[in-house]
Amino acid sequence: MQIVLVISLIAASIGSGLVAGIFFAFSTFIMTAFSRIPAEQGIAAMNSINVTIVRSPFMLLFVPTAFLCVVIAALAFMNWRGGASSMMLAGAALYVIASFLSTIVFNVPMNDALTKMSGNGPEAVQLWTTYLRDWTWWNHVRTIASLLASVAFVRALMLI
DSSP states (O other): OHHHHHHHHHHHHHHHHHHHHHHHHIIIIIHHHHHTSOHHHHHHHHHHHHHHHTTSTTHHHHHHHHHHHHHHHHHHHHTOOTHHHHHHHHHHHIIIIIIIIHIIIIIHHHHHHHHTOOSSSHHHHHHHHHHHHHHHHHHHHHHHHHHHHHHHHHHHHHHO
């Protein structure tokens, strides 16, 4: 069981770290670049990304890491290891709640609303302005949560 735990923690730390890096790119330069182009072009670019990402290898990283976090949380409870288990639970909660579920609850509905918008009229400009602000804010949350999850999993590895 120890080897399963170690492999799970290594995979979760790498998975959540890679996801944090992808989100970091959006938070630090992709969304800023999109904010500098006309709304019609930004909407088209983001809609293209949103269609592409659900069929990309990113999903083979994002979703399985969430499932792995659930396994890690169960392992933490099944064989409590004090601080290591606390770090395992913290990492799992950060990733599952603040990264994975916040994506489903906040970012995806904003993406869905964006798919219904086209053109560059006042309504599109207003939606795009709001989208950039709100989507990016939630993306910052996902970035930080994924990074902290990775750190927690590494710390758990150090403690077991």
